[in-house]
Every structure is written in structure tokens, then in C-alpha cells.
Amino acid sequence: MQLAAIIVSLVFTLVGVVLVVRTAAHIVSVVRAGQPAVGRTDDPGQRFVTMLRETLGHTRMLKWSLVGAAHWFVFVGFGFLFFTLVTAYGQLFDADFALPVIGHWAPYEITTELIAWTTLVSIAILIGVRQASHPRRAGRKSRFAGSNFWQAYYVEWTIVGVAVCILVLRGLEGALAGVEDYSAHFALSYPLVRAFAGLSRGAVENAIYGVAAAKIVISMAWFITIGLNATMGVAWHRFTAFFNIFFQRNAGGEPALGALQPIMSGGKPVDFEDPGEDDLFGVGAVEHFTWKGLLDFATCTECGRCQSQCPAWNTGKPLSPKLLITGLRDHAFAKAPYLLAGGGRDAAGEEKLAPQAYAALPEAVRAEAERPLVGTAAEGGVIDPEVLWSCTTCGACVEQCPVDIEHVDHIIDMRRYQVLIESAFPSEAGVMLKNLENRGNPWGMAETRRLDWTEGLDFEVPVVGDTIEDLSEVEYLYWVGCAGALEDRAKKTTRAFAELLHIAGVKFAILGPGEACTGDPARRLGNEFLFHMLASANIETLTQAKATKIVATCPHCFNTLANEYPQLGGRFEVIHHTQLLDTLVAEGRLTPLTPIEGTITYHDPCYLGRHNRVYTPPREILARVPGVRTTEMHRCRERGFCCGAGGARMWMEERIGKRINTERVEEALSVHPDTVSTACPFCLVMLSDGVTAKQQSGQAPESLQVVDVAQLLLTSVKQPTPTPNTTPNGTGTGPAPIEADTPPLSPEAHAD
Structure with missing residues (x-):
């Protein structure tokens, strides 16, 4: 029994270790490509x-409390x-074997049993x-839809x-x-000790040889399995996650969002202004991703948390962040022999590998090398275009x-190649890009229209280059933004904020016609x-206007000005209007006095919340309003x-699945x-738009407003002011209702 246990265990160990080392080296070589x-x-x-905090502390996992806690115990185990x-291994040769120094130390033995049970x-x-x-x-x-279930089952039952x-x-050690x-050394295994107490010493020793061999074989079979895959x-992340977390974008551990x-x-x-001949414009092939991108792909656990939170996937669209990453992973490793042989295409699309060397590759590898990274199923594409263009860049994944x-960065890099090199993108987005280029705003309206929102105000709004x-001589530049200046409903926010600044005595000015789109939709689209x-x-x-402090009502403008303009040398102090x-309310410069009766639910804008971690100020404002x-x-x-x-989806029609805004409005109505x-x-x-659609179908009260x-x-x-029916409950103390029949400006809106 003992000899057989030793031979089987050592054979499995040798094969397992060799395969794991070989495959680990292969993964490293693929990442380095x-x-x-x-x-x-x-x-x-x-x-x-940061790596220790996120791994040992499970800071991300514990956001899912039960699953996170359970995973932590498995991780520790x-x-x-x-x-x-x-x-x-020691027990294969001597049934009485224990680790030196600590092997018979009661705290170590109790901890071992506790962790085994909790695992x-x-x-x-x-x-x-x-x-x-x-x-x-x-x-x-x-969230497991599309995951490899046999792999997960195998890992789970290996742990069991x-x-x-x-x-x-x-239990056998105690019997031996x-x-x-009762002994503290076997505090949690004592029932098993008693169960084996009647066996002879020889039987217990043979049982130890057999169970020790089984433990080793189970462990090494896992090594062999991952060494072949x-x-x-779901298994390799136990090793690669440490490196992926260490090399994340932000050293402090903040998510790769914002800029x-x-x-x-x-x-x-x-x-x-002077691009090089060999410069890559985005990602058009898997080898164009950075090594960190390839490490991302190799580290995906297929847990599906990203998928469960994705607004596109939740509304029936083809984008699953998980499946996008695993698809790129599988493609990268299938294409690896070609890449490691020196293959790949340069910025001009020329093949680097000599024809003879290419012909010597296996047919399956050559077929993988010929697949377009982005293309329909008929074209053999790795990522379908509908997947790529469904992303709202919300950052939930x-x-x-x-x-x-870093899912969003990878999606944008692929979009960049499609837009800049392939000129392949949704047609309505093309209208938006043309308007941005010609008129400086997505709707193609004349720059003089940027001052329309100021009409009717009982105070003057200073305009840089005109009245000042x-x-x-002012404290803030108010960056109005394209929507705030040109979209009828957004203008109400613009006017309200300007009035509040005036009431609070804050000196501010605007650029008026001198303001142009920050470029957010162009960049998110890939241009x-x-x-x-x-x-x-x-x-x-902004530099000529001597701007130092900027306030913006649009989170997209706020994010671009604060986080992305510094990449081009534009460094300003930027805050959001909330x-x-x-601050003005807290300082007493604005005092909410008039009660607003009714229940209000607040929707977190992605580019204010997740991308910039601004969650509290809007809620504090609402909390200070009487009656709310x-x-x-x-x-x-x-x-x-x-x-x-x-993600520039504002200017692209949703043709697949349920509209995302409808899903969100239904959640609000709940x-x-x-x-x-x-x-x-x-x-x-x-x-x-979502509320209006629900009101028209009778699924939302007519008094509901946004x-x-x-x-x-x-x-x-x-x-x-004694205006009747100005609030949902008709008390006359709330905000004026938004006109339900005022449509948003479409990408094809007329240019003045």
C-alpha cells in the first residue's frame, strides 16, 4: 500500500509540476507579446x-457580502x-510525520482544522x-451565463x-x-478521531498512506488539468491575479475609470500633429493590446460580476464584458504560436512573418491568425461589431x-481602430462626428445659439470676450456644455444653476460662442x-481667458476637463455643480426654505458617480430641502x-433588445x-424620454417628472409663487414640470 501510494503520488507530482511550469512560462510569453x-x-x-489590501482584504469581493466572505475563506484555505x-508528502514515507517545530503545536493544529472546515x-x-x-x-x-461550467465544477470539487x-x-493522525x-490538538476533528479509534495501528497507517496519496493526487491532477488548459x-487567476492587481492602472487601487x-x-x-509611419491607431489585432491587456484576458475568473452589472447585457444586447474578455483570451492563446513565431501585422497591415515560416504553422493556427479582431460571425470576427458599439462606457464592469x-479601455482601443483606420462605425454616429468637426457641437447648431438660454434672466451673465x-475678475468659469446650452430640457438646469449662483453672490462668467464641445463623445466613440x-x-x-476654476453641470464635461485635458497640458481646477x-448651502449662502412635498429618488450619473466618485453632494442637497x-x-x-x-450612445439608436433608459425608469417607478x-x-x-413613454402607455403617473x-x-x-399644479401632488410648492412634449435634439437636427 505504502509503495503504491508513493509511486502514484510522485508520478502525478512530476507530471503536474512539469505541465504547470511549462504552461506558466507559455502564459508569460503570450503576455509579453x-x-x-x-x-x-x-x-x-x-x-x-494595494495588492495585499485587495487580495488579503478581498476589498472588491466583499462588495458581494456572502459570496465575498465565502471566497475569502476558500482563498485563505x-x-x-x-x-x-x-x-x-511526509506521511507517504512515515505515517507519524509532522512538520518540524509547529507540526504538533496545538494552535497550528487547531488553525489547520478550522480553516479546513471553513473552506x-x-x-x-x-x-x-x-x-x-x-x-x-x-x-x-x-451572471454565469456563458461561463465554462466544467472548469468551475472541477475547481470546486477539487477543493471539496x-x-x-x-x-x-x-482523524487518522489522532487515532494513530x-x-x-478530548484533546485541544484535535478540537474540531475529535469525532473523526473516535471513529477511527477501533482500527489497528497497521490499518491506520495504511489509511494514512492512502488518504495522503489521494490528497496529493487530487492536488496534482488539478495541476495537470490547468497545465493542459x-x-x-477560473484556476489560473489564483496565480495571475496578484500580478494583474499589482500592475493595475492606478497604484492606489482606484478603478481604471475617469480619464x-x-x-x-x-x-x-x-x-x-506628426504621427510616425509605424504608429498604431488603436487595436486592430490582438497583438496590438498592451501586455497588461493580455494579462487582463488571462486573469478573467469568469465570475460574471461585470456581466451582471452591464446595462447592455441586462437589456438584451450582445455585449457581455465577461464574454468579450474571454473571447479575446481564447483568441490570443489560439493565435499564440503564430505570434511567438514572429508573426503579426504592422501599422500598414503588412505581415511580419516570412511566407515559408507562415506556411509551416498548423492550419488551425493560420486560420486563427487570419480572423479579423472585429467582424461579424460570417466574417469570422472575434468580436462582433454590435458588441463593440453596445458599450455605454458606464464603468460598471x-x-x-x-x-x-480594464474592460472600458480595451473596448475604446478597439473602437479607435475601427473609426480611425477602418472608418467602420454606426452611421448616425458619423452625423454627430461631422457636426462636432464643423460646428463644435453634436447637433450641428450655430455657435451663436449657445447664448439662447440666457434670454429672460433678470440678471446679466458675463460673457468672456464680450462683456468681460x-x-x-470672477471666481468661476461656468462651463455650460453643449447639452446645457442647446437642449431644451437641459437649458432648465443651466438657468437654474445660473440663478443659484447669482442668488449666492458667486461671480461667474461663461464663454458663450467661444465654448465648443469638450470632445467627450468623439473620444468615447473612438475618434x-x-x-x-x-x-x-x-x-x-481657456488659457487665453485666464481660466483657473471651472464649474460644469455636465458630468461628461466635468470628467473631460478635470481628468483628460491634463493629458494635453490643460490643467484647471474643475468641480461639478452639485x-x-x-458647499454654498453648507456655508449658508443658499438657504432652502420652501418645502417640496413628495418622494424623490436620485439617479447617479455614471460619469459623476463611478467615474469620479461623487455620490454624496447631490444627496446632501436633497437632504437639506425641507419636506423632501x-x-x-x-x-x-x-x-x-x-x-x-x-460612450456616445446618446447619438446612436438602440435597435437591439430593450432600451436602457426604459429599464432604468422602470426601476425608478418601482x-x-x-x-x-x-x-x-x-x-x-x-x-x-423614458418617463414620457411610460406616461403615454399609462404605466406612470402624469405628474411624475424628471x-x-x-x-x-x-x-x-x-x-x-401661487402657480397651481406645479408639483406632483399639486401643492404648488415644487419645481415646474418638464414639458412632456419637448423632444431631445436628434443627431440630424437642423444646422442654423
Whole structure:
């Protein structure tokens, strides 16, 4: 028995270790085939601390409390119980073997048993969770839809087998030691010790040989399995996650949101004024991703948290962040022999590999090498175009990923190649890009229309270059934004905010016709060249106007000005209007007095919340308004649900599945509000459209309205006027209703 156990265990160990080392080296070589990644090794001390915090502390996982806690115990068990594997090897040769020094130390033995039991219970919980939300029950709503179930099952039952072997071995060890009475050394395995107490010493020794061999074989069979499956992320992430978290974009651990990264080629930003002949413009082949991108793909656990939060997937569209990453992973590894042989295409699309060397590759590898990265199923594409263009760049996937995969950056990089090189993008987006280039706004309206919102105000709004020379005599430049200046419903927010600034005595000015689109929709669509053109012009304008402090009502403008303009040298102090209003109320410069009766639910704009972590100021403003009762939607704050307008989707029609804004409005209606509030002009338009559609179908009360936080605050700050039916409950104390028959401006709106 002992000899057979030794031989089998050592054979499995040899094969397992060789395969794992070989495949680990292969994964490293595939990752290294990517392009240079800049800024991934700065501040190594902070990165190491972040890695420890996210792994040992499970900071991302514990956002899903039960699953996170269970996974933590399994994670700890996977590491700590390695010592029991060493013990098992010793027990093959000597049934009495124990680790030197600590092997018979009661605290170590109790800890071993405790971790074994908690690991067993925790993996049972995870198995139960997987079965409870299995696609055969939950269908598309299951976060495991599309995951490789056999791999997950194999890993789960491997853990069960190892934990059971540890506990059985503890019982046999106690029986071999002749433990008769309860002992602290076997505190949690004593019932098993008693169960084996009647066996002879020889039988116990043989049992130890057999169970120790079983533990080793189970562990090494796992090694063999992952050694034969380089794409088995549900297992390999146990090793790669440490590196992926260490090399994440932000050393401090903040999600890879906010600013998009500039187009890089060869590890350097592309100079759009004088690009190099070999510069890559985005990602047109898997080898164009950076090595960090390829490491992202190899690290995906297929847990589906990103998928469960994705607004596109939740409304029936083909985009699943998880399936996008796993599709890229499988393609990268299938194409790896070609890449590692020196293959690939340069920026001009020329093949690097000599014809003879290419012909020598296996047919399956050559077929994979010929697949377009983005293309329809008929074209053999790895990523379908509908997947690519369904993304709203809301960042929910990045926020939820427990191993810091940067989905949005990868999607944008592929969009960039499609727009700049292939000129392949939705036609209506082309209208928007043309309007941006010719008129400086997505709707193609004349720049003189940017002052229309000021008409009828009982105070003058200073305009730089017209009524004032520059911004040296005012406190803030108010960046109105295209929607705030040109979209009828968004204009109400603009006017309300301007009135509040006037009431508070804040000196501000606007650029008026001198303001142009920040470039956000162009950049999110993938047209980095147009973004550079718009941003550079705006930075020059702001610099000439002596801008230092900027306040914006649009989170997209806020994000671009604050986080992306510094990439081009434009550094300004930028805040969102809810942050400023919250400060003014706290300082007593604005005093909400008039009660607004009714229930209000607040919708978190993605580019204000997830991308910039501004969650509290809008809620504090609402909390200070007398009479307001607030209620939160189920998905709020960092798990808030997108309105559907981000990622330039505002100018692209939804032709697949359910409209995202409809889904969000239905969630708002589920908490029975009188008013839906937000802090973004895009969200205002999308939610208003959704509410109007529901009202027309009789599914929402006619009194329900969508307003910006600034509108609500202005209503409470100003003295009430006796206008009937101006609030949902008809008390005459709330904000003026938004006209349901005012449509948003379409991409094809006439140019003046």
C-alpha cells in the first residue's frame, strides 16, 4: 500500500509540476507579446500595499457580502493548507510525520482544522450559489451565463476533495497517536478521531498512506488539468491575479475609470500633429493590446460580476464584458504560436512573418491568425461589431471586477481602430462626428445659439470676450456644455444653476460662442484625432481667458476637463455643480426654505458617480430641502444603472433588445417616487424620454417628472409663487414640470 501510494503520488507530482511550469512560462510569453504598457511599475511600494489590501482584504469581493466572505475563506484555505500538502508528502514515507517545530503545536493544529472546515463550508456555499443562479434557472440574467461550467465544477470539487482529505487525515493522525479523551490538538476533528479509534495501528497507517496519496493526487491532477488548459482562468487567476492587481492602472487601487488613456504606440502617445509611419491607431489585432491587456484576458475568473452589472447585457444586447474578455483570451492563446513565431501585422497591415515560416504553422493556427479582431460571425470576427458599439462606457464592469480588468479601455482601443483606420462605425454616429468637426457641437447648431438660454434672466451673465475681457475678475468659469446650452430640457438646469449662483453672490462668467464641445463623445466613440482637435482648441481658449476654476453641470464635461485635458497640458481646477451647490448651502449662502412635498429618488450619473466618485453632494442637497423624502433605487451609488447615453450612445439608436433608459425608469417607478432627480443633462434627457413613454402607455403617473438637483434646490431657495399644479401632488410648492412634449435634439437636427 505504502509503495503504491508513493509511486502514484510522485508520478502525478512530476507530471503536474512539469505541465504547470511549462504552461506558466507559455502564459508569460503570450503576455509579453503585447505592446509596452506605460506607468504600470511606478510607486512599487504603494502597488504592493494595494495588492495585499485587495487580495488579503478581498476589498472588491466583499462588495458581494456572502459570496465575498465565502471566497475569502476558500482563498485563505488555498494558501494556508499548502502546509498540509507538505505534510502529506511526509506521511507517504512515515505515517507519524509532522512538520518540524509547529507540526504538533496545538494552535497550528487547531488553525489547520478550522480553516479546513471553513473552506469546506465556504465552497459548499459557492457551489450552492452557482447552482441557484445557474443559466438553466435564471437564463440570461445569470451572471454565469456563458461561463465554462466544467472548469468551475472541477475547481470546486477539487477543493471539496482536498478539504475532506485534510479532515480525514486529522482523524487518522489522532487515532494513530492513541488519543482517547478530548484533546485541544484535535478540537474540531475529535469525532473523526473516535471513529477511527477501533482500527489497528497497521490499518491506520495504511489509511494514512492512502488518504495522503489521494490528497496529493487530487492536488496534482488539478495541476495537470490547468497545465493542459492555459485559458482556464477560473484556476489560473489564483496565480495571475496578484500580478494583474499589482500592475493595475492606478497604484492606489482606484478603478481604471475617469480619464481614458491616450492612444499609445510602442509605449509612447501618438503625436497627432506628426504621427510616425509605424504608429498604431488603436487595436486592430490582438497583438496590438498592451501586455497588461493580455494579462487582463488571462486573469478573467469568469465570475460574471461585470456581466451582471452591464446595462447592455441586462437589456438584451450582445455585449457581455465577461464574454468579450474571454473571447479575446481564447483568441490570443489560439493565435499564440503564430505570434511567438514572429508573426503579426504592422501599422500598414503588412505581415511580419516570412511566407515559408507562415506556411509551416498548423492550419488551425493560420486560420486563427487570419480572423479579423472585429467582424461579424460570417466574417469570422472575434468580436462582433454590435458588441463593440453596445458599450455605454458606464464603468460598471470595471467597478465590479475583483481582479482589476480594464474592460472600458480595451473596448475604446478597439473602437479607435475601427473609426480611425477602418472608418467602420454606426452611421448616425458619423452625423454627430461631422457636426462636432464643423460646428463644435453634436447637433450641428450655430455657435451663436449657445447664448439662447440666457434670454429672460433678470440678471446679466458675463460673457468672456464680450462683456468681460477675461476671467481674472470672477471666481468661476461656468462651463455650460453643449447639452446645457442647446437642449431644451437641459437649458432648465443651466438657468437654474445660473440663478443659484447669482442668488449666492458667486461671480461667474461663461464663454458663450467661444465654448465648443469638450470632445467627450468623439473620444468615447473612438475618434481620438477629433478629440485632440477640440480639446486643444478649448485649452487654448481657456488659457487665453485666464481660466483657473471651472464649474460644469455636465458630468461628461466635468470628467473631460478635470481628468483628460491634463493629458494635453490643460490643467484647471474643475468641480461639478452639485459639489459647488452643496458647499454654498453648507456655508449658508443658499438657504432652502420652501418645502417640496413628495418622494424623490436620485439617479447617479455614471460619469459623476463611478467615474469620479461623487455620490454624496447631490444627496446632501436633497437632504437639506425641507419636506423632501428620499428613497434609493435598488441599483444606486457604485452599483447605479446607466441611463444609456454614455460612450456616445446618446447619438446612436438602440435597435437591439430593450432600451436602457426604459429599464432604468422602470426601476425608478418601482420605488414609487413623485420626482426623479439627477445631476446630468444626458441622464435628464434619457430619463425624461423614458418617463414620457411610460406616461403615454399609462404605466406612470402624469405628474411624475424628471428634474436636476439644481432645479429642486432653486425651487426651495426662491419664494413660492401661487402657480397651481406645479408639483406632483399639486401643492404648488415644487419645481415646474418638464414639458412632456419637448423632444431631445436628434443627431440630424437642423444646422442654423
